[in-house]
Amino acid sequence: MVDSDHSITNAFLLIMTLVGLSIILSVIKHHSKTASRWLEGLPVLVLRNGAWDKEAGDNTRVDPSEVVAAARSKQGLERLDEVKHAAIENDGTISIVPREGS
Known part of the structure; x- marks a missing residue:
C-alpha cells in the first residue's frame, strides 16, 4: 500500500x-x-432439526466434527444427534441449540 x-x-x-x-x-x-x-453477511445453518446441510457445510468449510467439538465445549453435548440446530455466525463461531431433553 x-x-x-x-x-x-x-x-x-x-x-x-x-x-x-x-x-x-x-x-x-x-x-x-x-x-x-x-x-457482514448472515449466519448460516449447517444443522437443521438434526439434519446436516451438506451444501451449507461445504460452503462454510465446516464439517460435523467441528460442530460436535463446539457442542461439547459450549453445551456439554457429546454427540451430533443431541444437537437440534447449529449455525455458523458472522464472526466464525458456531452457535449450538441442543435438542429438548439433552
Missing part, C-alpha cells in the same frame, strides 16, 4: 485512510440493514 515510500507522512495518511474507511462503513452499517447484511 505504501510501495517504496516509507515516510512518516505516508504512513500517517495510510492509517488515517483505513481508520476513516472503517468509521464510514460502521456508520453505513448502523443506518442500513441491507448494507449491514451485504458487508
